[in-house]
Amino acid sequence: MFDNLVKWGRLKSPWILHMNSGSCNGCDIEILAALIPRLDAERFGVLLKGTPRHADVLVCTGPVTKQMKERLKRIYDQMPEPKFVVVVGQCGSSGGIYQGAYGVEGGIDKVIPVDVYIPGCPPRPDAILNGIVKLLAKIEKGGAE
Amino acid sequence: MPLTNKVKIPIGPQHPALKEPENFTITLDGETVVDVDIRIGYVHRGIEKLMETRNYIQNLYLVERICGICSYTHTVNYVQNVEEILNLKIPPRAEYIRTLFLELERLHSHLLWVGVAGHEIGFDTLFMYTWQDREVVQDLLEMISGNRVNYAMNTIGGVRRDVSDEQRKKIMEAMDYLEKRAQYYKEVAVNEKTILVRSEGVGILKPQVALKLAAVGPTARASGINVDIRRDDPYASYAKTPFDVITTDTCDVFGRVVVRVLELFEIVKIIRHLMNNLPSGDIKIKAPRKVPEGEAISHTEAPRGEDLHYLHSNGTDKPDRYKVRTPTMANMPSVAEMLKGAYLADVPIIIAGIDPCMGCMDRVLVLKDEKDDSGQILDMENLRRYGIKWYEEKGWK
Amino acid sequence: MSNEEQIKEIISKSLPGKTDISVKRQRRISIKVSRTDLKKLMKILAKELKAQHLSTITARDTGTELEILYHFFIQNVLVTVRTSCPRDDPTVDSIMDIFPSAVLYEREINDILGIKPKGHLDLRRLVLPDDWNQGFPLRKDWKPSEGDAVDK
Numbered sequence: 179m180f181d182n183l184v185k186w187g188r189l190k191s192p193w194i195l196h197m198n199s200g201s202c203n204g205c206d207i208e209i210l211a212a213l214i215p216r217l218d219a220e221r222f223g224v225l226l227k228g229t230p231r232h233a234d235v236l237v238c239t240g241p242v243t244k245q246m247k248e249r250l251k252r253i254y255d256q257m258p259e260p261k262f263v264v265v266v267g268q269c270g271s272s273g274g275i276y277q278g279a280y281g282v283e284g285g286i287d288k289v290i291p292v293d294v295y296i297p298g299c300p301p302r303p304d305a306i307l308n309g310i311v312k313l314l315a316k317i318e319k320g321g322a323e
Numbered sequence: 324m325p326l327t328n329k330v331k332i333p334i335g336p337q338h339p340a341l342k343e344p345e346n347f348t349i350t351l352d353g354e355t356v357v358d359v360d361i362r363i364g365y366v367h368r369g370i371e372k373l374m375e376t377r378n379y380i381q382n383l384y385l386v387e388r389i390c391g392i393c394s395y396t397h398t399v400n401y402v403q404n405v406e407e408i409l410n411l412k413i414p415p416r417a418e419y420i421r422t423l424f425l426e427l428e429r430l431h432s433h434l435l436w437v438g439v440a441g442h443e444i445g446f447d448t449l450f451m452y453t454w455q456d457r458e459v460v461q462d463l464l465e466m467i468s469g470n471r472v473n474y475a476m477n478t479i480g481g482v483r484r485d486v487s488d489e490q491r492k493k494i495m496e497a498m499d500y501l502e503k504r505a506q507y508y509k510e511v512a513v514n515e516k517t518i519l520v521r522s523e524g525v526g527i528l529k530p531q532v533a534l535k536l537a538a539v540g541p542t543a544r545a546s547g548i549n550v551d552i553r554r555d556d557p558y559a560s561y562a563k564t565p566f567d568v569i570t571t572d573t574c575d576v577f578g579r580v581v582v583r584v585l586e587l588f589e590i591v592k593i594i595r596h597l598m599n600n601l602p603s604g605d606i607k608i609k610a611p612r613k614v615p616e617g618e619a620i621s622h623t624e625a626p627r628g629e630d631l632h633y634l635h636s637n638g639t640d641k642p643d644r645y646k647v648r649t650p651t652m653a654n655m656p657s658v659a660e661m662l663k664g665a666y667l668a669d670v671p672i673i674i675a676g677i678d679p680c681m682g683c684m685d686r687v688l689v690l691k692d693e694k695d696d697s698g699q700i701l702d703m704e705n706l707r708r709y710g711i712k713w714y715e716e717k718g719w720k
Numbered sequence: 721m722s723n724e725e726q727i728k729e730i731i732s733k734s735l736p737g738k739t740d741i742s743v744k745r746q747r748r749i750s751i752k753v754s755r756t757d758l759k760k761l762m763k764i765l766a767k768e769l770k771a772q773h774l775s776t777i778t779a780r781d782t783g784t785e786l787e788i789l790y791h792f793f794i795q796n797v798l799v800t801v802r803t804s805c806p807r808d809d810p811t812v813d814s815i816m817d818i819f820p821s822a823v824l825y826e827r828e829i830n831d832i833l834g835i836k837p838k839g840h841l842d843l844r845r846l847v848l849p850d851d852w853n854q855g856f857p858l859r860k861d862w863k864p865s866e867g868d869a870v871d872k
Contacts, residue, residue: 243365367848
């Protein structure tokens with residue numbers, strides 16, 4: 179019963195931690211653009227939080243540079259369960275255009291488990307919101323993985 | 324003051340534990356910054372090396388993604404370098420379209436920045452308004468190029484898409500609207516107490532220091548440095564386009580706000596001129612795949628300042644060496660100077676003042692007591708709120 | 721006299737016979753100088769030409785040696801000073817005492833090409849991770865090590 183309560187709480191207002199693991203910022207701007215009145219993610223209760231300890235959803239961009247790898251793991255570890263990861267953009271999905279570069283791991287799922295991939299370079303703000311809504315649907319169905 | 328009272332704060336991308344590379348490590352004495360240490364590199368992907376393994380056409384798309392906000396200026400530098408070694412003169416219509424996109428990018432970037440700066444000082448309404456207006460620019464960019472970010476407009480020898488008469492009309496209408504909005508932001512900038520209190524006298528960069536540390540862009544121009552690559556080493560069609568270089572001499576964050584807001588009017592002026600004088604003709608000429616041995620350097624006035632690219636070619640279809648120096652990197656030493664002597668509460672707005680590529684200056688920092696290494700966690704969001712509260716308590720509200 | 725010609729003349733007069741100056745086109749000058757004369761030339765740029773704006777420092781591996789290029793923007797001309805060092809003695813004098821803005825650029829060429837700026841006060845890593853032990857990526861003979869492969 180408690181599980182359902184928590185799930186309901188998550189559905190109502192996912193708290194998002196936005197992290198850039200080495201991206202060019204293209205995806206990051208479009209994530210922010212999803213918050214402005216035109217698209218208004220807040221109607222989904224989506225709120226940006228600065229700290230991992232209160233976040234439900236990690237929205238992550240970038241191909242994971244070598245320097246960000248440990249940090250990314252640490253942030254993920256600090257998030258309380260249940261937690262979910264949304265990858266925004268090509269680079270986060272597979273390394274994107276930086277595949278083969280010596281400075282990147284390539285793909286966020288090489289470092290932490292990912293629930294939703296939103297492809298694009300960058301994906302439009304509405305595509306990003308669509309991805310987050312899909313995550314909410316996934317949570318409703320039964321949580322991560 | 325005994326050294327044990329000093330506290331070191333690394334300001335970096337996320338929550339680090341012990342010794343990890345941060346962007347800035349700040350030493351605090353009470354509430355004042357006394358020393359700053361620079362270490363960049365967490366966005367270092369290895370692009371320059373990667374470029375040596377891809378051909379000139381593939382690199383067009385890679386270069387664009389060095390930074391998602393200033394992406395077009397990077398591709399302009401790139402194609403200009405290749406075109407110079409190939410001795411290609413691109414058609415005038417292509418030059419005008421390149422200039423159009425360079426200015427549209429400056430427009431969206433400056434509006435983005437005003438919003439982000441507003442957010443840093445607790446003025447979220449400003450963030451919402453500017454980013455809403457910015458959507459007008461995004462719509463124009465998408466209308467012509469097909470994408471909101473990373474426009475893929477350039478090719479070696481010209482541009483890939485044309486601007487139709489219908490689109491020209493829409494651009495002009497948008498300029499009328501945005502000029503009115505720029506007028507509104509100008510009034511807000513000089514009259515809104517929130518902005519004045521948080522930015523006047525904050526983050527001082529004296530002109531001699533700016534010159535010595537080779538500061539660029541609005542950061543330098545707010546300290547009275549009269550440099551703008553568009554005028555000083557003209558490229559695309561800037562030599563044929565009248566505009567003013569905006570400088571102020573307040574040397575503070577307020578100056579950096581004023582320069583960018585006033586530049587909005589210049590952008591509108593330039594774009595109107597381009598659209599009224601757009602030459603007819605082709606938008607590109609054919610370019611060979613292989614680039615003979617040679618060398619070229621191109622620099623542009625990106626929204627953030629001078630962006631410089633260097634190319635060395637070796638007769639193959641791949642570059643031998645490509646080097647990029649972004650404007651944010653050029654301003655790093657200046658930011659360190661600005662932070663020295665500043666209040667902790669001013670740190671977010673001073674860093675934001677150079678308009679750093681957002682990814683470079685993100686999020687969490689950790690307060691470390693030098694004595695016992697006990698790591699008090701203070702994230703950037705809290706520092707931002709701390710700054711807002713600190714000023715409220717000073718009684719300006 | 722154009723700015724380019726003026727600059728060329730001042731440098732030729734101040735350091736006669738030690739530089740190889742070419743005016744590549746409008747607003748582009750290239751000045752070649754030996755490693756030993758580099759600092760002398762830098763002082764001349766600062767004193768005679770009142771140069772302050774060092775845009776950046778590029779370094780590259782020519783295959784036979786390492787070339788270092790200092791890009792200045794002086795009187796609206798991009799002046800590139802170039803020098804080189806052998807691969808088995810990859811050092812050059814630091815110019816940060818004359819041009820403080822060189823501080824980060826010299827760290828960068830040390831990081832990615834292994835060119836040590838002698839006299840630089842802070843040679844910690846700038847762009848590569850602290851635990852990087854795979855050599856100098858921008859050298860031509862550099863190969864990523866086993867654990868470095870990313871799927872293509």
